[in-house]
Amino acid sequence: MSPALVCEDLVKRYGGKTVVDHVGFHIDEGEAYGLLGPNGAGKTTTISMLVGLLRPDSGSVTVGGIDVAADPVAAKRLIGYVPQDIALYPELTARENLRYFGRLYGIPRRALAGRIGDVLAMVGLADRADDRIETYSGGMKRRTNIAVALLHEPRLLILDEPTVGVDPQSRVAILDNVERLVADGMSLLYTSHYMEEVERVCTRVGIIDRGKIMADGSKRELVAELGGSDRIELVLDGDVATAAEKLRAVEGVSEAVVTGTHSVRLLATGGRHLLPTLIAAAAGTAAVTGVEVVEPDLEAAFLHLTGSTLRD
Ligand SMILES: Nc1ncnc2c1ncn2[C@@H]1O[C@H](COP(=O)(O)OP(=O)(O)OP(=O)(O)O)[C@@H](O)[C@H]1O
Known part of the structure; x- marks a missing residue:
C-alpha cells in the first residue's frame, strides 16, 4: 500500500524569508508522526502545503500515492484536516454543523445520519450533540472540529496544535480520542510545541526549527543522538x-x-x-x-x- 503521506523538498518563501526550507518526511499507513517545533517554526505553513491550501515554491506532496498538486480533489478525500482555528457555526448545534459539512462533502443524506452518530461517539460528544456550539468550551469546539474532519472517513488525520487554548480536561479527552483513532488504524500527522503530547501520541517525530527538519526518527533514535x-x-x-x-x-x-x-x-x-x-x-x-x-x-x-x- 502507498505511504499515507510523502513530502519532498518543500520550500516556501515570503519576501526574502524562507519559512519552509526543503522539508521532507513520510508517514507510513497507520503510523502516527509528530512535527515538534516552537511557535513560528513553520509547522502550519508546511501543513497548508500538504493539504493543498498553499502552493509550495518547490517540492512535492503525495497522499496515499496521489499527487496533491496534480489531483487535489482526490487527495483531499483522503485527508481529514483540523486547523488551529475553530471553523464552526456557533448558533448551530454540533449535529447541525456536522450535517452541514457532511452535505458539503457530498455524503449521501441516508448515510450521513449514521456517520454523524459515529464521529460524535469517536470524540465523546454524543450527549452534547444537540446543544449549540456557542455553549461549548474551547476544547469541546476543537473536538467538534475533529469530528467534522472525520466525517468523510479519511485515511490520514492532520491535527495542527489541537490542544492550544483548550481546558485541561478537554486536552486529556483530545489526546485520548487521537490515541484511540491511531489504535484503530488511522494515519496521523500531529503538530505541537508540547513535547509530552508528541511523545505520548506519536511513534516517530520530526524536529522542526526555523523551517528545517533537523532530525527525524523514533524518540529512542533521537535521544540516542545525545550520546548519553x-x-x-x-x-x-x-x-x-x-x-x-x-x-x-x-x-x-x-x-x-x-x-x-x-x-x-x-x-x-x-x-x-x-x-x-x-x-x-x-x-x-x-x-x-x-x-x-x-x-x-x-x-x-x-x-x-x-x-x-x-x-x-
Ligand atoms: N502569509 C505569510 N506571510 C509572511 N510570513 C508568514 C506568512 N505565514 C507565515 N509566515 C511566517 O512564517 C514563519 C512560520 O510560520 P508558521 O505559522 O508556519 O509556524 P508554526 O510553526 O506553525 O507556528 P505557530 O504554531 O505559531 O503557528 C513565521 O515566522 C511566520 O511569521
Whole structure:
C-alpha cells in the first residue's frame, strides 16, 4: 500500500524569508508522526502545503500515492484536516454543523445520519450533540472540529496544535480520542510545541526549527543522538545570563540556555556527579537554589539539535 503521506523538498518563501526550507518526511499507513517545533517554526505553513491550501515554491506532496498538486480533489478525500482555528457555526448545534459539512462533502443524506452518530461517539460528544456550539468550551469546539474532519472517513488525520487554548480536561479527552483513532488504524500527522503530547501520541517525530527538519526518527533514535547527555534544569539567583556562559564553559556541558528569569537548561554528560562543579562555576555570579537532572528526552534532543528551547 502507498505511504499515507510523502513530502519532498518543500520550500516556501515570503519576501526574502524562507519559512519552509526543503522539508521532507513520510508517514507510513497507520503510523502516527509528530512535527515538534516552537511557535513560528513553520509547522502550519508546511501543513497548508500538504493539504493543498498553499502552493509550495518547490517540492512535492503525495497522499496515499496521489499527487496533491496534480489531483487535489482526490487527495483531499483522503485527508481529514483540523486547523488551529475553530471553523464552526456557533448558533448551530454540533449535529447541525456536522450535517452541514457532511452535505458539503457530498455524503449521501441516508448515510450521513449514521456517520454523524459515529464521529460524535469517536470524540465523546454524543450527549452534547444537540446543544449549540456557542455553549461549548474551547476544547469541546476543537473536538467538534475533529469530528467534522472525520466525517468523510479519511485515511490520514492532520491535527495542527489541537490542544492550544483548550481546558485541561478537554486536552486529556483530545489526546485520548487521537490515541484511540491511531489504535484503530488511522494515519496521523500531529503538530505541537508540547513535547509530552508528541511523545505520548506519536511513534516517530520530526524536529522542526526555523523551517528545517533537523532530525527525524523514533524518540529512542533521537535521544540516542545525545550520546548519553542528561538534561539538567537549574534554578538560579543572580546574573543568570552570565552564569549560563560560565556553565557552558564547564567540561562535559554541551549546551546552556536561559529558559526564564531564574532558570537555565543544560545538556551535560556526567549527570549528578557534575553538580558540585556546576555550583562552583556559577558561584559569584549566581547561587544555585534548585536542581533537576532529567533522563534524556525530546526536550534535550531539541536543545542538542538547535541550541535553543522548544518554548522560545
Ligand atoms: N502569509 C505569510 N506571510 C509572511 N510570513 C508568514 C506568512 N505565514 C507565515 N509566515 C511566517 O512564517 C514563519 C512560520 O510560520 P508558521 O505559522 O508556519 O509556524 P508554526 O510553526 O506553525 O507556528 P505557530 O504554531 O505559531 O503557528 C513565521 O515566522 C511566520 O511569521
